[in-house]
Amino acid sequence: MRDLGVGFGRLLKGQRWMARHGRSYGFGLLPGVITLVLYAAALVALAVWGEDAVSWATPFADHWSSPWQGLFRGFLTAVLFALGLLLAVLTFTAVTLLVGQPFYENLSERVDAEVSPDGTAPRSRLPLWRELWISARDSLRVLVRAALWGVLLFALGFLPFVGQTVVPVLGLFVTGFFVTEELTAVALQRRGVELHARLALLRSRKTLVWGFGMPLALAFLVPFAAVFLMPGAVAGATLLARDLLGEENADGDWAPHAPDAPGAFGGWPDSEDAAK
Known part of the structure; x- marks a missing residue:
């Protein structure tokens, strides 16, 4: 349960960090606005x-009597729209990060440099x-x-009952996991951590991941919320x-049960030196 609180705390801390650096906030909104317009058009369609x-x-339902035909097709239409909404939430982060890659990369580096004890940030060699x-x-x-x-x-x-109760909860867990994967990829990719290693990291700390990603996934369901939360979400994901990765922060805050070293998950042996 502690990891849930830590994950949620990172989400809040990222939003606070962005609030303190408001000059960059406007640029961070633009990729989300572009993606939101595209997704809104798709959902309207x-x-x-x-x-x-x-x-x-x-x-096969063309000749069904009323009201069964309408109820059956109405239910399927609602499920289809719910699936489209779920996929929109799952993919919104990935598309927004891709559109705003240069900005979010720079934002993540600034967060790293600010919280790092030596004031440096790992940089990609690519x-x-x-x-x-x-x-x-x-x-x-x-x-x-x-x-x-x-x-x-x-x-x-x-499935009766299960489809209306258990499935939405499972969908929230799944969405929270994948949203967190996409957001943390900005910082982890910069350290040379490959996809399979990123997934292994996230699976090893699922409660931490859910604590960060599930509240964000719920917030993304609110119209326009994703646009305004994305910059802070990238900061929190960093x-x-x-x-x-078990990296020390300037305030001495450590993650419990973290791995011994970033290199154990495929990162650069020394990302800062490699960038020189």
Whole structure:
């Protein structure tokens, strides 16, 4: 239970850090605004034509008597929209981070440098184009995993009672995990931690991850909230990444049960020296 509180504390601390650096806040909103407009258009299209899509996919119900046909197709339309909303939440972070990669990379470095005891931040040895390629590739891999979970939850949504109670809770856990993975990837990729190692880190501290990601996933369901929370979420995820790797902060705060060294998870042996 302690890790849940630590994870949530990192989320709040990231938002406070962003509030203290308001001059950069406006630039951090732009990628989220662009992504929000695209996603809003897709969800509106799903709401408008979702019923037609369900009718096309269920021709066997054309001759059902009223009210069963309407109830059946109405339920499927609602489930389809819920799945679209879940996928939007799962993928919003990845797309926003990709659009705003240079800004969020710089933001993460500034957080690292401010909380590090020696005032330095690990830096990637890779050129920007290579970082963008790795970020896009890894995001696609994560989104495939998230989509598989989404399909499974969609199927479970047809189960009576379970689909209306257990499935939404499971969806929140899944969303919180993958949202945290995408956000911490900014800081971890800069340290040379590959995708499989990032996933291993997150799985080793699932309660810490859920403490950070689940409240954020719930907040992302509120219209426009994701746009305003994204910059602070990146800042908080940088602090969380330091916890996962057992790195000391300037205030002496350590993460409990952290691994012995970043190199154990595939990071650069000394990211700061490697950048020189």
